[in-house]
Amino acid sequence: MLRVRVIPCLDVARGRVVKGTRFVDLTDEGDPPELAERYAVEGADEIVFLDIDAAPDGRGTLLEVVERTARRAFVPLTVGGGVRSVTEMRDVLRAGADKVSFNTAAVRDPALVRRCARRFGSQAVVVAIDARRRAGPDDPGAGWEVVVKGGREATGLDALTWAERAVAAGAGELLVTSIDRDGTGAGFDTQLLRAITDRVPVPVIASGGASGPDDFVAAVRDGGASAVLAASIFHRRRHSIAAVKAAMAAAGIPVRLATAAAA
Amino acid sequence: MTRSGVIRSGVTRVAVVDYGAGNLVSIEQALTAAGADVVMARGPQAFSGADALVVPGVGAAAPAMSRLRRRGLDEPIRAWIADGRPLLGICLGLQLLFEGSDEDGADTLGVLPGRTIRLEDAPRLPHIGWNQVERRQAHPLFEGIADAADFYFVHSYAAVPGPGADALTLAETTHGAPFVSAIARGPLAGVQFHPERSGRDGLRLLANFVGLAAAGAAAPAPGAMLRPAMAG
Numbered sequence: 265m266l267r268v269r270v271i272p273c274l275d276v277a278r279g280r281v282v283k284g285t286r287f288v289d290l291t292d293e294g295d296p297p298e299l300a301e302r303y304a305v306e307g308a309d310e311i312v313f314l315d316i317d318a319a320p321d322g323r324g325t326l327l328e329v330v331e332r333t334a335r336r337a338f339v340p341l342t343v344g345g346g347v348r349s350v351t352e353m354r355d356v357l358r359a360g361a362d363k364v365s366f367n368t369a370a371v372r373d374p375a376l377v378r379r380c381a382r383r384f385g386s387q388a389v390v391v392a393i394d395a396r397r398r399a400g401p402d403d404p405g406a407g408w409e410v411v412v413k414g415g416r417e418a419t420g421l422d423a424l425t426w427a428e429r430a431v432a433a434g435a436g437e438l439l440v441t442s443i444d445r446d447g448t449g450a451g452f453d454t455q456l457l458r459a460i461t462d463r464v465p466v467p468v469i470a471s472g473g474a475s476g477p478d479d480f481v482a483a484v485r486d487g488g489a490s491a492v493l494a495a496s497i498f499h500r501r502r503h504s505i506a507a508v509k510a511a512m513a514a515a516g517i518p519v520r521l522a523t524a525a526a527a
Numbered sequence: 528m529t530r531s532g533v534i535r536s537g538v539t540r541v542a543v544v545d546y547g548a549g550n551l552v553s554i555e556q557a558l559t560a561a562g563a564d565v566v567m568a569r570g571p572q573a574f575s576g577a578d579a580l581v582v583p584g585v586g587a588a589a590p591a592m593s594r595l596r597r598r599g600l601d602e603p604i605r606a607w608i609a610d611g612r613p614l615l616g617i618c619l620g621l622q623l624l625f626e627g628s629d630e631d632g633a634d635t636l637g638v639l640p641g642r643t644i645r646l647e648d649a650p651r652l653p654h655i656g657w658n659q660v661e662r663r664q665a666h667p668l669f670e671g672i673a674d675a676a677d678f679y680f681v682h683s684y685a686a687v688p689g690p691g692a693d694a695l696t697l698a699e700t701t702h703g704a705p706f707v708s709a710i711a712r713g714p715l716a717g718v719q720f721h722p723e724r725s726g727r728d729g730l731r732l733l734a735n736f737v738g739l740a741a742a743g744a745a746a747p748a749p750g751a752m753l754r755p756a757m758a759g
Contacts, residue, residue: 266702267657267677304726309657309679334552338560340679340724360552362585362681362724384549385586387653387681436653436683467655490651520657520677 267520268484268512269309269491270505271469272498274299276345277317279325283499293499297333303498304337307505309520311337312365312439312493315345316414323352327359334360344392344439348373353380357388365390365439368412371419371426374433381434390469391435395423395456396443408456415443424459431464438468439493445473447496452479457487469493477503477511484517539741542568542577544604544620546594549585554617557723561734571603579740580607583723584619585681588628588635588643591619601636608638613714613740618682621710621717625686639712640689648703652683660698660708660720668697668709668716668735676728678708678720685719686710714743 274281274296281299282290293299300311311333315326323346330343343356344365353364370377370391381389394415399406408423427438440460442453452470461468467490470483474494483489497503509519541563543554551567558565558581566573574580582604584591595601608614608624616624623635628643635643646654657677662669685706688695698709700719708719716736722729 265659266654269656331552334550335556338553338557338724338726338729340681357550358552360550362550362553387585387655387683388549437655465651466653467651491656
């Protein structure tokens with residue numbers, strides 16, 4: 265049976281893992297390959313690197329970090345942030361990534377998703393959707409709007425409509441982040457997740473708001489997510505990947521349990 | 528043991544067929560960790576001196592076949608298999624061994640009977656993530672790996688061995704319906720999952736393949752298979 269994936273996300277800038285609030289007050293949290301390897305050993309089913317340093321001259325650094333990671337951590341690696349063309353995607357894959365995630369670039373140019381899916385296959389193309397509730401938090405009928413640039417810019421695009429269009433264009437997976445919940449620890453927006461998982465046939469990765477193992481269970485059970493992603497709760501070691509997976513397993517969700525027999 | 532710690536003449540040399548798609552860093556690194564001396568084969572000349580071939584690949588069959596042809600790799604791969612030499616196909620590299628793909632109607636290498644079809648009754652596609660590989664027959668490729676161990680998959684299509692070719696099937700995996708996730712015939716093997724992305728068990732499988740290739744290099748397999756008819 266296919267396992268539900270638990271995915272730690274690492275924010276990377278200038279070749280280092282960083283952590284901050286809304287892209288400010290960044291603190292250095294370590295070497296990306298080293299952290300990725302640690303997570304792989306602890307049972308991460310996949311690793312996501314989010315390049316938050318979109319400076320054009322930072323690409324070489326990112327590719328070098330991706331390659332060093334691919335040589336150390338034998339789990340799948342997805343890289344997002346700043347990829348704007350088929351050629352740039354090719355370079356990231358060649359460096360050792362398995363999938364590339366598109367966010368702002370896909371909103372601006374949906375045909376980019378189609379071109380990349382044709383060249384590398386849908387399975388390598390992830391579209392990341394940052395969604396914000398349109399009205400009060402208790403009014404799901406108002407829906408969600410797509411925001412870009414880390415939540416700073418509204419697009420007017422309906423998140424559910426965009427999810428369907430992105431999949432039609434060739435996205436093999438959606439990474440859905442609730443900007444309302446991101447960084448709050450208030451739990452995943454399961455209504456948003458359910459609205460999207462009911463509309464698209466591809467796997468959906470839940471993101472934004474995790475604070476404890478129960479949130480991961482809810483994202484899968486209530487939201488229909490195929491994978492759950494989190495950053496700070498793993499970085500700060502508030503909860504281990506194993507603890508999250510144990511809670512999911514106890515709730516009857518199929519997970520890959522880390523082999524305790526790590527020699 | 529690392530390659531630097533091994534006497535050069537005793538190292539098993541594996542050529543990874545590079546036809547310009549996807550992540551080859553992981554497969555190169557995983558095979559190296561598995562004890563092989565790895566060369567990237569952008570053309571058939573790199574096959575000489577190799578003890579085994581690995582055909583990786585993700586994406587669709589038609590562009591993969593056209594890139595293999597453009598680099599003059601398709602016929603040498605067929606000849607390699609016909610000579611009974613070790614080869615491991617991974618993901619698309621497994622699918623290409625069969626006759627054709629429903630994904631885009633492409634004619635593929637055709638060294639094994641059967642076709643690649645879209646996964647049936649799958650709850651969601653692509654099938655992305657870790658899933659159990661359930662053994663249907665014992666094989667040294669899986670030595671030291673528990674039955675139903677988890678491996679990483681990322682695909683929407685899978686090969687179906689043709690009528691009477693059930694003996695090819697080493698393992699099956701279920702995503703909606705069961706599909707064939709590992710095959711072998713003599714020194715020819717293929718896996719639908721990605722051992723290079725499947726942690727410890729994946730590295731073990733690659734080490735098993737490298738070990739089989741080393742044994743095969745020492746004593747070439749008798750009764751090399753007949754060359755298939757040229758694709759029409």
